[in-house]
Amino acid sequence: MAGLYFEEFQVGQVFKHPIRRTVTEADNVFFTALTHNPAALHLDEEYCREHTEFGTRIVNSAFTLGLMVGISVGDTTLGTTVANLGWDEVRFPQPLFHGDTVRVESEVVDLRDSKSRPANGITTFEHRAFNQKNALVATCKRSALMLRKPEA
Known part of the structure; x- marks a missing residue:
């Protein structure tokens, strides 16, 4: 299992x-149409060329958010998460464009016991996505x- 247990963060x-x-x-x-x-x-594209400061289409921010969190799953929560509790402080400081390459880093910013589920803990991550120029394109906090680790 690739993900970490609560006690390992x-x-x-x-x-x-x-x-x-x-x-x-x-x-x-596809994402936008779906x-x-x-x-x-x-x-x-024509509308964007004529009427926006970007001059071209920008990537749907909901796709950017999903991609950022999705990239993080394999190293953090794959197989060890019970539920995603929420996303907070979602920001898109710069647009993402077709052809941009996204890399992601995640930081553990809070750990706390679950009051209602003693077999679980709550981990809060801050995810940050960057394009190929190292410009920050998205951030969010995810709980x-x-x-918890199974008892031996």
């Missing part, structure tokens, strides 16, 4: 995830209900 621990992903036009268009988001910012 430490506040301040940083994961520099080895998986990177180049975002394609297809990723953006989620019924009609925003021209994601779908209409996860984690399994």
Whole structure:
């Protein structure tokens, strides 16, 4: 199992995830269409060329958020999470574009016992996504209900 148990995390621990992903036009268009988001910012190149400061389509921020968290799973919570409890302080300081390559790092910012589920603990991560130019493109805090280590 790749994920860590609650007791294996430490506040301040940083994961520099080895998986990177180049975002394609297809990723953006499929995700945007599948989620019924009609925003021209994601779908209409001519509109963006004529009416936006970016001059081209930008990647759907919900896709960026999902990709950032998804990249983190293999090193942190794969097989050891009970539930994702929430995302807080989600920010997109710079847009992501087709062809950008995303890398992610995650930091453990809080650990606490679950009051309602003594067999679990709550780990809070701060995820940070960067493009190939090392520009920060997304951040969020994610709380996860984690399994405790099984007793031997």
